[in-house]
Amino acid sequence: MIFPFLAVVKKELISVFRDRTIIISVLIQLFIASFSSGLLLGMLSLYDADTIMRVSGAGFKIGVVGESDGVLASYMTDRGLSVTEFSSLTDAQNAFYSGQILAFVTMPQSGDGLTEISLYLPESDAVSSLIRMVIQEPLKQYENYLRAQNGIEVRYADLAGKPAVSFEFVYSVLIPMLMFFPAFVAGSMSIDMMTEEIENKTLQTLLSAPLTVSGMVSAKIVAAVLLAITQCVAWLGLLHLNGIAIQNIGWILVLALFIAGITSTAAAISASFFQDRERSQFIYSLFLLAGVGVSTMLRISPITTLSRLAIGDAYTNGWNVMVFAVILAGVYWVLLRISRRLMK
Amino acid sequence: MNQIFVIAWRELTRLRKRFEGGASPVAVILLLAVVGLSVYSLRDTVSLGNGLYRLGVSGDVPEINDSRFAVNFVTPEEGQKLLADKTIDVLIVGSEVFSREDDKSQFAVRALKQYMEETELVRVANSFADEDAFPLRVGISHLSAAPPPPTTDASGPVLQTTQPVEFIIPSLTPPPAPFTQVIVTLLYIMPITFISIFFTSSFMDEKVNRRLTILLSAPVTPFQIILGKMLPYAVFALSTTMLIAKLTGGNIPLALAIFAPTTLFIFAIYMMVPLFYRTFKDTTFIAMFVTTTTTAYLVFPAMFTNNNDLSYISPLTLAVKMYRNEPFGWREYLLPSLPMTAIFAIAMYAGSRLLNEEFLMGYKPISRKVADAIYLMMAHFKPWFAVTLWSLLVIPAVYMTQVVMLAFATNLPVGLILGATLIASALIEELVKTVGIIVLAEHGVVNSVRQILWLSFLSALGFLIGEKLLLLISISMVTQAQVSSALFGAGIFLLIPLVAHFVFTSTVSLLRIKLRFPYWLALALGTILHFFYNAYVMRGGL
Structure with a gap:
């Protein structure tokens, strides 16, 4: 059972590297990071x-x-x-x-x-x-x-401190963006991998291998998550080379892994339900927006957790990360139910 | 014309069928939930610095309700201990604030200062009479550039100002920065991008199900198919533009005039996605790349509205001025609009040439597909005409790419920005000037050295004409930028740049076609030559 599973993972990874489109994804991330810090530099020099x-x-x-x-x-x-x-x-x-x-x-x-x-x-x-x-x-x-x-005292008026824009940009925008963008891409890729099989009518052939439908879907998710994590490791290495101090690297990678797992699994649910790329990608985009809104409202935003891990916040640790493992388990359970639709 | 409407109607029917039934309620509920939750949860969120600072609070301290801070309630002794061991960044005991000397603590103090200023302002405004709470008025005037004539009036000089006096209260009026207006103008771009993704998906759907092949065998031209499929989405996009203008208090006809070329441009770019993709994964990556670069092109310049005239290359700058009720002229309007419309026209032509089964269904490396596409666009004409026209027409795309490169290069250390921009610009220019000749040679249309030199000359000529036409529009806007003179060749005798362009183009073409150099190597050598020429021009050598 494990060999067909690994064979599907390998097939997807080879396909990504053969098409070389992953390079575009890496370029996009590099571009966004450079562009946003360029924009920040420009704005600081004019408006700060x-x-x-x-x-x-x-x-x-x-x-x-x-x-x-x-x-x-x-x-x-x-x-x-x-x-x-x-x-x-x-x-x-x-x-x-x-x-x-x-x-x-x-x-x-x-x-x-x-x-x-x-x-x-x-x-x-x-x-x-x-x-x-x-x-x-x-x-x-x-x-x-x-x-x-006029006899009016304004409190806290003598505070000074140091300008924090660059610090805040690196830890609350740049690092979360580099760690989570691969996860969002992994979700989109999961939909592409699955709907391509459905729309090209190769899914049934794939299912004739000794592999269950949930095994096949999971293999595609694993391939997408592996790619996301590889990119995260590379970005962390580059940030380190740039002299940016990042604490709790292990937990940050685990968090990135869980988020990539959640987005890919949610994307797979969408693909299993709608079975075409157009609607699946649309609903997946909405899911991402909803996820950001809900997690911020419930104060379990992965972006905040990641920022706090990166600066070494004393109150943020592995337990905050494990919350996302629970969410991943829940989303995966839903996928196991929904993916049966692919057999119909 | 009738056929275009028939295809447009069919497209509407297809879209309705796609989203009716099971998907529709889910999509609507999710959409409403997303909008509601996001607006609710993010309304007080400060995006920069979210959750980065930890405060210890003791005694009578204003409530701290800011997403940048996590608050721990402590006793003063506990707080001092936590501050010393770096568990918290700042300790507030009543009206006293304690911090450490390290950067993190000082950053937190600065963030706290910003927050407390606002909180105290609200308290002061609510507790005291207006004239006591806000006792200062500053009248701001702008003096004319020319000095006034000397006067003997004993009461002092009469200052010549250019605008009416603007009265501000310093604590309530932040200095003018276009952030808010740029964010509002981004509201226009998001639905256009979203709608164009549906346009792309529709093409892909037809391609996968081979319905496009059937359509191509019907008595309609590829141009009519593209226009017919695009029409409903373009109407949706322009309707959302009108709606947003209405909701945000903008001028509807002006907003339409500003965003119609932008809509065409975004549609043109997205149309390339279904033409070039090979697998579904390609589509995702290419669409993301397109979204990122177009957003960068639109947003980056607009952030510098009224600070740098180069900002006019983005239509968002015009929209920012619309919201500020500031006037702009035809030149300012044409500078962003003309290149965008030109790119749309080129994309429509390219689309009508590439919409054939062999090109759509073939699986080749992306670089090969691009080369095939260029050949298909040129093969219809005589080589001399095709090469000249190609070089002339790609100028808007080159110009836009150079702007994006400039935005990209600002990330580098200051000393390298200019050098990197010049190298990137030279590379792009050499690429577009030579690629047409190279693909024609690959298909055996061009062989001899004489032909290569002749086409290189025409390519250089076409590029130069395009460059100067662009310069004609932009001359009053971009001359203040140091880079522009090298990018667009301002103020140089025409013959010298023509010779320079010819030398670089023929060098790359001959190295590739006759000496069989790899294209990347030939390009690199041409780029180096071009870079040194640009650097020489900028240092005042010509």
Whole structure:
């Protein structure tokens, strides 16, 4: 019984490597990873004040016109901006048009309990939006200062910390994407493997081998899961070579294995039920969306579990992973019932 | 025309039959459940940093309801111990916050700062009068680029501004970033992609069941078959565009004008999937690849709306401007729309040539299938005309691929971005200029050195004309990008690039056809030559 099973696994794996289409899957993952980190880099350099300040902070020369107490100017200086004080609007305007400053702020004017200031920016959209990014924090600090003058204390306003976007991207987007994308592909492949046999009418021939229908379906799932796990191992190796520290690698691989098993089994249920590619893939896509929604709602999201395993969270361990083994067992039990339809 | 409608009606009937009966209720229930659950469970979820931080909380602390944080309630002593042994990242005791010096703890503090700012803002807004809670107004003006004339007015200068003053409250008005609008515009793309997948599946279904063969033997042309099958899906896609525009408060005619070329482009790309696939697995992989690259092409530039004029190469940028009520002109409209429409036209032509049983049913390596497809498209014409036209018409595809490559290259260290983009661009250009000549030679249409040189010249000429036509449209948009001058050859005397293109093309073609070099090696050598030429141009050598 085991040899026909392995023969089907081998047949599917050989077919994938012969067609070389798995290369496209790997390319897609590489592309998504590179594209999203490229996009992140681009956006950070334009929309993240910390990154803008790190790259060209001192280059932002801002003029301040006639501020008596110097509070706003000091907030801007603390932020790393180059601040020049002017005594009149004419001086600031001349400095602006001679290129000495990029923008200027007029002194605060109080009236009716409100303080009004004017910010003059250049016409260029690109430069203006960068200035608005970097000046936002000093303006908010100044707003808090004015609130304090009104007797309103804003708590936790002095927190600083370090910008975390890159860290958050790697552990909550990049690693889960690289570990779970192969699982989603494995599901689609399971449908392709099964519906191709059905639509080309080769299923009955395959079933004439000494193999049960559930054995045949399981062999196809195993082939898809093996491919997914191989890709996960390769991605973990590449991440390691890139110097990204990942904890609990063993459990991460087990989790990726269970998720690939769940998606492939669910896909096989869909293929057994509808027996054509078009409807099976459609329902499988919906199942994936539903899975993300339900798991997030029940607070057992595999993405969060994986992120926490990767950063070495003290409260996340093998038990969190075993939840998905239970789900896999449940989905597989349903498959054993549904796959009988293939015999009809 | 009548036949197109007959095929379209038949397609609708096929689709209705496919999803009626057992599948229909399941699909509807699942769809509703998915939409409901996803919206409900993900409404407060922050995607970046989900579940990464652990906080210890003690005493009177605002409720922390953010998906980035897991909260442990502790006593202050316990909390200090847990913080020290790195079990938690931050400890909050009343209004005091404790952290460690390591990166992870500091990242958590920054995330907490963002969350607390919002929470405190809500508290302050609810507890105090508006003018006390929000005491600062900032009036933002944009000064004109030209200085105003000198004035002797004693009251001071009159500043010349380009737009009306925009008043903001700093804590309530984040700086303008196009994220939200790009996400809204992505709503248009998702249904179009979904619908085009059904279009693809329909073709595959007909192919597997050999009904396409029967259809091809009927008195209808392949062009009519493709158009007839595409028509209902295109109507669905444009209807969803109108619906989304209506629901999101967009301008319906403008949204249609922006997304009609995009819809045609996506359909054109997806049409290639059933033509080229050999097994079902191919379809999945090719469809995924197509989805990924088209999304990258559409989203990446739009994220830089108003920051870089290159963003106009994506139609989503126009949609972002539509939602911001900002005007755009014909040039801005044509820059993304024309290449997309051109690709649709090429794909329709290619589809009508490739829709035959021998091509559809043959099992060959993908590279071989692509070569056969190019030959089938060219075989209808004289070689000199086919090669010139091919080089001219593939320009939009080259241009789009180069943009995707640019997005891809931004992942590299800054010093390598330009070099990698130039190499990739040179490779793509050499590939498209030479592949037509190579496939014609493989089929024995081209043999002599003279023929190869003549076709290389025509290929270079066609490419150059296409390149300059594109430049004509894009010149006012992309000149600020350093890369564009090398990619599109801006500002260079026409003869020199023509000679350069001819030299590279004939080198690759001769190496492959006459000296029997492997194609990849000949291409690599041509690419290296082209790269050095581009680098020389960029350094001001020409």
